[in-house]
Amino acid sequence: MLETHLQSRSIFRFQNLSKQNGVDHFVSTRIGGLSSPPYESLNLGFHVGDTAKIVLKNRERLAANIGISLSDFTIPRQVHSGTVTIVTEGMRGYGAADLDTAVEATDAIVTDVPHLCLMVLMADCVPILFFDPQKRVVGAAHAGWRGTVKLAAQKTAETLKEKFNCKLTDVLVGIGPSIGPCHYEVGPEVISQVEGTFGDTEGYINGEAPDGKGYFNLWEANKRQIIAAGIPRQNIEVAQICTYCNAHLFFSERHERGKTGRFGAGIMLSTSTDM
Numbered sequence: 623m624l625e626t627h628l629q630s631r632s633i634f635r636f637q638n639l640s641k642q643n644g645v646d647h648f649v650s651t652r653i654g655g656l657s658s659p660p661y662e663s664l665n666l667g668f669h670v671g672d673t674a675k676i677v678l679k680n681r682e683r684l685a686a687n688i689g690i691s692l693s694d695f696t697i698p699r700q701v702h703s704g705t706v707t708i709v710t711e712g713m714r715g716y717g718a719a720d721l722d723t724a725v726e727a728t729d730a731i732v733t734d735v736p737h738l739c740l741m742v743l744m745a746d747c748v749p750i751l752f753f754d755p756q757k758r759v760v761g762a763a764h765a766g767w768r769g770t771v772k773l774a775a776q777k778t779a780e781t782l783k784e785k786f787n788c789k790l791t792d793v794l795v796g797i798g799p800s801i802g803p804c805h806y807e808v809g810p811e812v813i814s815q816v817e818g819t820f821g822d823t824e825g826y827i828n829g830e831a832p833d834g835k836g837y838f839n840l841w842e843a844n845k846r847q848i849i850a851a852g853i854p855r856q857n858i859e860v861a862q863i864c865t866y867c868n869a870h871l872f873f874s875e876r877h878e879r880g881k882t883g884r885f886g887a888g889i890m891l892s893t894s895t896d897m
């Protein structure tokens with residue numbers, strides 16, 4: 623990923639998506655907002671206990687900073703599911719300025735509507751962005767351990783294929799900053815679900831200890847399921863940025879012991895210049 627500084631606020635972008643025409647995307651950080659501890663400072667989440675008015679100002683700052691109107695954002699109410707929702711023109715602005723209008727109970731959103739920015743929110747969970755330059759479709763998924771074993775990313779890829787007729791060999795993917803295999807210790811109850819879904823723990827769980835705990839590699843688990851869906855390995859960029867290791871830059875629920883803000887990952891079909 624590449625970091626850019628826009629008016630002293632950091633924005634990360636994937637290199638593979640940055641090279642494409644007709645798509646805008648970003649991963650925000652915790653820097654440059656107005657929220658007080660434990661949400662300091664660019665908290666984008668209405669649902670974490672921060673003051674709503676300040677969260678709205680933070681979102682407006684981010685939107686202005688990246689040059690997309692906040693009313694063009696669509697944001698889901700994330701529930702750690704494997705549900706994929708198709709966003710239509712009528713859902714433009716859902717969840718942008720409040721929690722009540724957020725797209726109901728879904729962790730992955732897909733659209734072919736131009737100039738509509740899909741955004742998911744994280745603090746250790748994995749943001750995954752999708753772009754098909756041929757069919758001109760974008761997707762954004764949020765996957766913690768539950769979303770990962772519920773195959774949210776794989777189902778997003780399948781939705782691109784089944785509902786939008788995308789050739790998955792055309793689709794580019796960015797797997798963004800999240801808690802890394804260096805810090806994501808999980809217990810036997812999670813490990814057994816990993817084994818249940820993937821049939822194996824090899825490459826998914828590292829450093830299994832006698833107490834049954836191990837380190838879950840969310841990046842690898844999401845990359846593998848996207849490849850299994852049919853997206854070529856070389857189309858997938860993994861940021862390899864651990865939010866826990868970089869808790870000064872990103873919100874990390876584990877690092878902050880549960881009470882913290884949310885950063886965002888967004889993607890939008892920009893108005894094509896060659897039309």
Ligand SMILES: [Zn+2]
Nearest residue numbers: 804805864867
């Ligand atoms: Zn780490």
